[in-house]
Amino acid sequence: MSDNNVVVEAWNTILFDKFVRFKHLLIAGLAGYSDALFARNLYPQGARVLDVGCGFGDSTLRIANTVGPSGQAVGVDCAKNFIHAAEQEAKAAGTTNATFFVADVQNEDLRGPYDHVFARFGTMFFMLPGAAMRNIRKALKPGGTFTQVVWRKREENPWLYEAEQRVKQIVPVVSHEDSNEVHCGPGPFSMAGPDMVSSMLKAAGFEGITFERFDTEICIGRNLEDAVEFAMALGPAGEIMRLAGDEGQRLKPQVVTALREVLSRYVREDGVWGPSSAWFVTARNPVRSN
Numbered sequence: 001m002s003d004n005n006v007v008v009e010a011w012n013t014i015l016f017d018k019f020v021r022f023k024h025l026l027i028a029g030l031a032g033y034s035d036a037l038f039a040r041n042l043y044p045q046g047a048r049v050l051d052v053g054c055g056f057g058d059s060t061l062r063i064a065n066t067v068g069p070s071g072q073a074v075g076v077d078c079a080k081n082f083i084h085a086a087e088q089e090a091k092a093a094g095t096t097n098a099t100f101f102v103a104d105v106q107n108e109d110l111r112g113p114y115d116h117v118f119a120r121f122g123t124m125f126f127m128l129p130g131a132a133m134r135n136i137r138k139a140l141k142p143g144g145t146f147t148q149v150v151w152r153k154r155e156e157n158p159w160l161y162e163a164e165q166r167v168k169q170i171v172p173v174v175s176h177e178d179s180n181e182v183h184c185g186p187g188p189f190s191m192a193g194p195d196m197v198s199s200m201l202k203a204a205g206f207e208g209i210t211f212e213r214f215d216t217e218i219c220i221g222r223n224l225e226d227a228v229e230f231a232m233a234l235g236p237a238g239e240i241m242r243l244a245g246d247e248g249q250r251l252k253p254q255v256v257t258a259l260r261e262v263l264s265r266y267v268r269e270d271g272v273w274g275p276s277s278a279w280f281v282t283a284r285n286p287v288r289s290n
């Protein structure tokens with residue numbers, strides 16, 4: 001399998017299954033970020049907007065409502081299982097101006113032109129991020145905007161980082177290179193550095209690049225057990241557990257104890273809420289673009 005087939009396979013299988021299992025946390029948690037952006041009226045009635053790495057498509061449906069019947073929201077994802085789930089959600093919601101298609105954003109036709117492109121945590125897993133940024137820009141109309149939400153640095157997302165650090169102390173780390181397992185690609189913090197990301201966007205032909213820090217607390221479990229299961233399944237800690245295979249399973253009791261300790265500090269009456277921090281990155285396709 002080529003590097004990217006490995007990534008697509010991971011999102012279609014193991015990661016899709018985990019996202020379904022923790023959908024109750026993921027959709028509500030990540031919507032905290034997109035809701036803050038959508039409240040700014042980014043997308044006027046009649047606009048055609050692409051949602052990159054749309055997952056279950058909840059953000060695509062929100063955009064469809066915003067742009068109204070004269071507009072269109074289009075969700076793209078490399079994993080056909082996510083696209084199928086998103087189509088089912090749109091049907092159940094009776095949304096007729098949202099469509100979805102399967103494509104690798106790095107190098108496949110994105111069915112432009114779009115007035116705007118949006119991505120909520122959908123751009124951090126590209127093996128070739130520069131190629132993906134260029135492809136996205138080419139799908140935009142001249143003057144069109146690209147708004148992405150990406151995680152800021154690990155240390156500002158302690159519910160992920162502290163869990164990773166503790167699991168690393170217990171479970172031997174197996175790198176993707178030393179494993180035959182499929183994997184998610186570069187990972188959630190690959191777009192955390194503004195210098196690198198702004199250079200990449202500039203090289204892809206974007207202008208007017210800005211970064212806005214946005215912090216919020218997100219629900220990482222209905223209770224402590226839920227939060228521990230979530231940490232062991234997804235994010236960097238979950239990846240260490242998965243790649244460690246049988247050894248990870250053998251060490252699970254110690255991992256559970258450690259994660260309970262780490263995550264207990266975020267327990268509130270209404271669940272477990274971790275501090276989190278992301279960038280809202282915006283960029284514009286120049287009016288005179290090619």
Ligand SMILES: C[S@@+](CC[C@H](N)C(=O)[O-])C[C@H]1O[C@@H](n2cnc3c(N)ncnc32)[C@H](O)[C@@H]1O
Pocket residue numbers: 007011026027030052053054055056059076077078079082103104105106119120121122123125126185
């Ligand atoms: C962390 S999930 C975010 C999903 C959704 N935007 C959300 O906020 O719930 C990342 C998504 O990017 C998709 N993805 C990863 N690499 C991709 C690629 N090369 N082309 C298109 N989609 C990709 C994955 O399948 C997955 O649905």
